[in-house]
Amino acid sequence: MLSCISELISREVQDPIDHRTKWRSCSPQTPNDKLIDIGNQNNILDISSGFLHLAGNSLIPETIGKKCLEDAKVLHQVDKKFIPITAGRTLAVIDQHAADERIRLEDLRQKVLSGEAKALTYLDAEQELVLPEMGYQLLNSYGEQIKDWGWICKSHTQNSESFRRNLDILNRQQMTITLVAVPSIFGVNLNDVDLLEFLQQLADTDGSSTMPPSVVRLLNSKACRGAIMFGDSLLPLECSLLVEELKHTSLCFQCAHGRPTTVPLVNLEALHNQITKLGLMNEGSSNNKWHGLQRHKVCLERAVLRLNSAKS
Numbered sequence: 001m002l003s004c005i006s007e008l009i010s011r012e013v014q015d016p017i018d019h020r021t022k023w024r025s026c027s028p029q030t031p032n033d034k035l036i037d038i039g040n041q042n043n044i045l046d047i048s049s050g051f052l053h054l055a056g057n058s059l060i061p062e063t064i065g066k067k068c069l070e071d072a073k074v075l076h077q078v079d080k081k082f083i084p085i086t087a088g089r090t091l092a093v094i095d096q097h098a099a100d101e102r103i104r105l106e107d108l109r110q111k112v113l114s115g116e117a118k119a120l121t122y123l124d125a126e127q128e129l130v131l132p133e134m135g136y137q138l139l140n141s142y143g144e145q146i147k148d149w150g151w152i153c154k155s156h157t158q159n160s161e162s163f164r165r166n167l168d169i170l171n172r173q174q175m176t177i178t179l180v181a182v183p184s185i186f187g188v189n190l191n192d193v194d195l196l197e198f199l200q201q202l203a204d205t206d207g208s209s210t211m212p213p214s215v216v217r218l219l220n221s222k223a224c225r226g227a228i229m230f231g232d233s234l235l236p237l238e239c240s241l242l243v244e245e246l247k248h249t250s251l252c253f254q255c256a257h258g259r260p261t262t263v264p265l266v267n268l269e270a271l272h273n274q275i276t277k278l279g280l281m282n283e284g285s286s287n288n289k290w291h292g293l294q295r296h297k298v299c300l301e302r303a304v305l306r307l308n309s310a311k312s
């Protein structure tokens with residue numbers, strides 16, 4: 001189904017006229033011809049050609065919003081990879097790994113930002129850092145943020161600092177500082193290179209950066225490694241819980257690395273309408289349902305027949 005949809009979309013993007021030409025070229029295929037084709041089970045719900053293709057545009061959901069997830073009904077896990085849901089009029093699938101990664105990431109971020117998973121590690125051997133003048137100025141400008149994350153630095157020669165700084169600007173000299181402590185995030189120590197990268201980011205964002213890039217990478221990787229993988233079997237209850245938690249994330253439609261967690265597949269209402277139309281057309285010409293699936297009423301005679309045939 002997915003490939004049908006993507007094929008359809010790409011075809012429409014490439015050449016909108018092709019759609020019409022195709023429609024015309026299948027005009028000898030009157031609905032009656034189509035009924036013969038319907039005998040082939042593989043063609044059921046094929047929206048890339050045939051009858052359902054005519055309704056192709058309306059079958060593909062345009063968007064899926066966060067609101068859709070709120071009243072989502074969770075179906076059984078598919079292929080140990082996906083969790084299908086019906087959300088409003090849309091059938092969508094959730095990537096179980098991407099969804100769990102998103103849930104874990106937001107939980108990890110919250111723990112770091114609240115300070116719960118953030119600590120200081122004092123270095124056994126203090127570390128000398130040579131900064132260009134620009135780096136030294138950034139270190140002073142954003143001193144609070146840097147200290148707050150856990151990089152504790154000492155400037156050299158406190159007494160003649162201002163004199164030296166002026167001199168250094170003139171000479172464009174490099175400055176030396178001493179790194180005394182580094183941040184420890186979930187027990188992982190960051191280092192001087194991570195500090196320089198954070199300084200660069202602060203400079204690029206005028207100080208509005210909320211999290212050092214090294215911390216973002218650490219959390220992304222931790223969320224990914226801890227998340228449910230493809231191939232993991234999930235009970236229906238686990239699927240429901242996963243969808244429930246996904247609803248409460250702030251960026252529920254993307255994983256830690258920006259890939260989608262949820263893909264809308266088909267607009268069920270439009271599909272039902274098309275199938276009903278197809279059924280109505282079929283009724284006049286044949287007793288068989290177009291899909292070969294017919295709901296029979298409870299029937300005593302049939303039960304007797306079945307019992308008899310089982311006996312013989």
Ligand SMILES: [Zn+2]
Binds near residue numbers: 097101224225
């Ligand atoms: Zn991942």
